[in-house]
Amino acid sequence: MPHNIAFIGFGVVGQGLAEILCDRGETLRDSHGLDANVVAISDPVKGSLYHPDGLNIKRVLQLVRETGHIRDYPDQPGLITGWDSFRTIRESNADTVVEVTFTNVKTGQPAIDHCKAAFESGKNVVMSNKGPVALAYRELSQMAREKGVRLGYEGTVMSGTPALRMPLVSLTGNAITEVRGILNGTTNYILTKMEAGMSFDDALREAQENGYAEADPTSDIEGYDVLYKVVILANVVMNVPLRREDVECEGIRHLTQGDIEKAKSEGKRWKLLARIKKTGDGVKANIGPEMLPLSDPLAGVSGAMNAITYDCDLSGPITLVGAGAGRTETGFSLLIDLINIDRGQL
Ligand SMILES: NC(=O)C1=CN([C@@H]2O[C@H](COP(=O)(O)OP(=O)(O)OC[C@H]3O[C@@H](n4cnc5c(N)ncnc54)[C@H](OP(=O)(O)O)[C@@H]3O)[C@@H](O)[C@H]2O)C=CC1
Numbered sequence: 001m002p003h004n005i006a007f008i009g010f011g012v013v014g015q016g017l018a019e020i021l022c023d024r025g026e027t028l029r030d031s032h033g034l035d036a037n038v039v040a041i042s043d044p045v046k047g048s049l050y051h052p053d054g055l056n057i058k059r060v061l062q063l064v065r066e067t068g069h070i071r072d073y074p075d076q077p078g079l080i081t082g083w084d085s086f087r088t089i090r091e092s093n094a095d096t097v098v099e100v101t102f103t104n105v106k107t108g109q110p111a112i113d114h115c116k117a118a119f120e121s122g123k124n125v126v127m128s129n130k131g132p133v134a135l136a137y138r139e140l141s142q143m144a145r146e147k148g149v150r151l152g153y154e155g156t157v158m159s160g161t162p163a164l165r166m167p168l169v170s171l172t173g174n175a176i177t178e179v180r181g182i183l184n185g186t187t188n189y190i191l192t193k194m195e196a197g198m199s200f201d202d203a204l205r206e207a208q209e210n211g212y213a214e215a216d217p218t219s220d221i222e223g224y225d226v227l228y229k230v231v232i233l234a235n236v237v238m239n240v241p242l243r244r245e246d247v248e249c250e251g252i253r254h255l256t257q258g259d260i261e262k263a264k265s266e267g268k269r270w271k272l273l274a275r276i277k278k279t280g281d282g283v284k285a286n287i288g289p290e291m292l293p294l295s296d297p298l299a300g301v302s303g304a305m306n307a308i309t310y311d312c313d314l315s316g317p318i319t320l321v322g323a324g325a326g327r328t329e330t331g332f333s334l335l336i337d338l339i340n341i342d343r344g345q346l
């Protein structure tokens with residue numbers, strides 16, 4: 001049976017997943033049981049397409065590459081163009097909505113309402129958008145359960161590095177007492193480049209060109225992106241209802257080349273660190289730049305790589321290192337969820 005997919009948003013990550021589905025379609029079907037069929041794409045600037053039998057995704061990707069939009073997709077019987085996100089979610093024959101619009105760090109919208117509309121229409125949601133999980137995790141997971149559909153969000157923390165599945169599945173049975181990590185690719189990339197002599201602004205520009213940064217990079221630089229990831233980790237992995245207003249948060253905007261040089265002269269390196277520590281009645285969480293000695297394993301994590309350490313009472317500390325951002329890496333995070341939906345493991 002084909003697994004019909006609708007993309008809501010078709011930027012860096014949406015195209016990353018589409019490329020994987022296009023390049024690996026046969027292997028995914030024959031070896032992993034995922035017969036992915038993209039039936040719809042809805043994006044305010046690139047355009048919107050829906051065909052109940054499926055779109056030619058290779059053609060779609062070629063059009064985006066060549067023209068920046070999909071409005072010149074060849075007309076054919078049954079093709080519908082111009083549907084907005086909600087119409088696509090409600091009226092398409094998609095089984096799963098891939099929600100890859102921007103992360104709204106104030107309200108989580110319109111992504112939260114996209115999820116609700118999908119569940120109301122009996123559709124699964126997989127997303128790398130952090131807003132809905134950070135702000136409405138409990139409500140959305142309950143709603144998905146009641147409607148008998150699935151909610152996947154592996155890519156919301158550390159892109160395609162399984163920072164959520166690993167503790168939930170492989171470390172299950174442990175009590176996780178502390179989580180500590182580098183959880184933003186853009187700022188880690190900027191700090192690494194500044195250490196090599198590049199200016200803050202040039203390094204940020206490169207991170208944007210590489211597809212690591214948020215649509216509004218203030219979210220990366222001021223730490224709001226990490227704040228959302230901390231809230232997700234506390235709620236999903238530690239089962240504590242932490243809210244964003246409970247977390248102390250400082251970004252890296254104020255760090256100067258002088259600060260970077262000072263750290264270097266002391267045999268240290270700046271990293272934007274997140275910490276979540278279990279307390280008697282919940283957790284205490286904070287985010288901020290810290291100077292780490294070069295001997296600290298986190299000091300060696302560079303560029304858009306991220307790392308997270310889970311302090312577990314039975315297994316001891318376990319650290320996961322991998323991509324924190326990126327087109328293919330985050331596209332892959334959505335693939336993990338899609339395959340697991342078909343396996344009945346999500
Ligand atoms: N890039 C990365 O490495 C990672 C990204 N993420 C998250 O994944 C999500 C997607 O990221 P990314 O692809 O990089 O972001 P982009 O900004 O490249 O893509 C988002 C797309 O969604 C479109 N969009 C905005 N509003 C709507 C709407 N209402 N309906 C449909 N489409 C809409 C945007 O259009 P327009 O440009 O016109 O606004 C844009 O094309 C974000 O939430 C991000 O936080 C998570 C992990 C890593």
Ligand SMILES: N[C@@H](CC=O)C(=O)O
Pocket residue numbers: 156158159183184185186187212213214220225324325326
């Ligand atoms: N902008 C984010 C993308 C992934 O969540 C980052 O740089 O880590």
